[in-house]
Amino acid sequence: MFQQRDPVSLSGSAFERGLQQQKRNPNTVQAVRDATLQRVHQAxxxxxxxxxxxxxxxxxxQFAKMHDPQSLKELKGIAQGFGLEENLLFEHLxxxxxxxxxxxGGIDQDGCSAWAVNNSAQGPLVVKNRDFAGSHTAIQRVFSHxxxxxxxxxxxxxxxxxxxxxxxxxxxxxxxxxxDTQVGSRDHGIGWLRYFLMTRLLAQCHTVDEAITFIRTRTHAGGGTLVMADINGTVAAVELGHRHxxxxxxxxxxxxxxxxxEKLHQQTYPTDGDSISKSSLExxxxxxxxxxDGDWSIxxxxxxxxxxxxxxxxxxxxQHPEGHGSLTISSAIYDVKRRELYFSGPNPCISPWYHYALNGHSQKHLTVRER
Incomplete structure (x- = not known):
């Protein structure tokens, strides 16, 4: 069961917010180090x-230094807080x-199922099951920035x-x-890493249209998709390659x-035996x-x-793990109109759901209750 009922509140500069991850969670240093080092050592x-x-x-x-210095500053704060090398964290991402x-190999176990609708009973919804390595269950958090x-x-x-x-x-x-979702792809190059891109879109863009403009005018590292919606009811799915x-x-x-x-489907790597690839089509x-179909609701x-x-x-x-495969470590439903998040993890079939309300559209008044 996901025990962290309150969001991890991070404020200040990007570096300070990175440093505060450890300060707000002082008993997680070894778990973070283990989860990170295990994957890098395997790689x-x-x-x-x-x-x-x-x-x-x-x-x-070099690309990030030129185009996204804020993400590198946050990464530097995280590395300092958890006693990890900054370059190692960069490798991990x-x-x-x-x-x-x-x-x-089966290095990355990042799967995920994502969708969005513009007209549920509550208005636009954006939804995701996060399928990932089980080692991240203990260090998964809801953050406010x-x-x-x-x-x-x-x-x-x-x-x-x-x-x-x-x-x-x-x-x-x-x-x-x-x-987002991860996609094994042949179309990679130098450009915006998806995790940095997502953070920057949320920090700078007020609408889906603004986010699309940002994406169209940048070069991307490739691999993965984004599904998004805004308060206006605009919904988009973006497939990220480097060339396309x-x-x-x-x-x-x-x-x-x-x-x-049409542009990218042939760039997807075929199923090679890992659990994520085999279940993606299903x-x-x-x-x-x-x-x-249907009238959606929370x-x-x-x-x-x-x-x-x-x-x-x-x-x-x-998803439940088979051998060393990934599992659904959380499920998230964003009620865009009300600025609310419904969250459960791991495995939403057995874990309680929690409700995070962005009252007054300000993190300063964040409230939490169990659904």
Whole structure:
């Protein structure tokens, strides 16, 4: 059961917010170090961090210094707080890209099912099941961010201690919410890492249209999708490659862990035996069959995200680990109109749901109650 009922409140500069992760969670240092070092050491053992990988990471650091210094400042604060090397944390955030470069091993277990609708009973909803390595369950948190670099007032997001900003999903006080999914892709290069991009979109963009403009005018590292909605009811699904991006706007949108657009679908790596790839098509079919129809509500969204193959005709969205595979470590439903988050984790089929209300659209008055 997810025990952290209150959000981790972070304020000040990007560096200060990074440093406060450890200060607000002083008993988690070893858990953060273990979860991070385990994945990086595995990556090194499987050859991802060879000379070619180091060249790529160096170019990515230079790109981030030029285009996104705030994320690097936050990363520096996180590293200092948890006693980790900043470069190691930077490597950790790029493991999925490095894995695609080598196409080896089961390094990254980041799956996820995401969708958004513009017209539920509560207005626009943005929803995600976060499928990830079980080691992140203990260090997953709901964060609130305030700082001079956040032009949208404040941000409420779900991520992991030891990682910056919106490492999984988020919503800002202007009423823009977004979630992501990982995609194994051939289309990578030097550009905006998705985790940095998500944080910056929430900090700077008030609407989906602004976010789309930001995305169109930047170069991206590639790999992954974004699903988003805003208070105006605009919904979009974005597929991120390096050479190509695809942007779909529609009343309802959904994605799992493969590209579907004409530009990018052939860039998705085929299933190679890992649990995420094998379930992506099935989970996408669930969303395709369920999302277009019906009058959605918070209650209906909860029922869908905790569904299983043995009880639902279309298959399972709530993932349970097989061997060392990933599991659904959380489920998030963003009620954009009311600036509210419904959260459960791990495995929403068995964990309680919590409600986070952004009263007055200000993190200073955040309230929490169990649903």
């Amino acid at each position: 090194r053992a499987e050859g991802l961090l060879d000379s070619a990988g180091e060249v790529y990471l160096q170019a990515q650091r 790029h493991l999925a890209v490095l894995r695609d470069h080598k196409r080896c 305030q700082g001079d670099d956040i032009k949208t007032g404040s941000v409420l997001c779900i991520g992991s201690l030891g990682s910056p900003g919106a490492y999984s999903s988020g919503m800002n006080a202007s009423g823009l919410a977004l979630v 991006i695809s942007i779909e706007t529609a009343p309802r949108a959904w994605r799992s862990n493969h590209f579907i657009s 989970r996408f079919a669930v969303l395709k069959n369920r999302i277009p 209650e209906q969204a909860i029922a869908l995200m905790k569904s299983h193959k043995d009880t639902e005709i279309y298959g399972s969205l709530c």
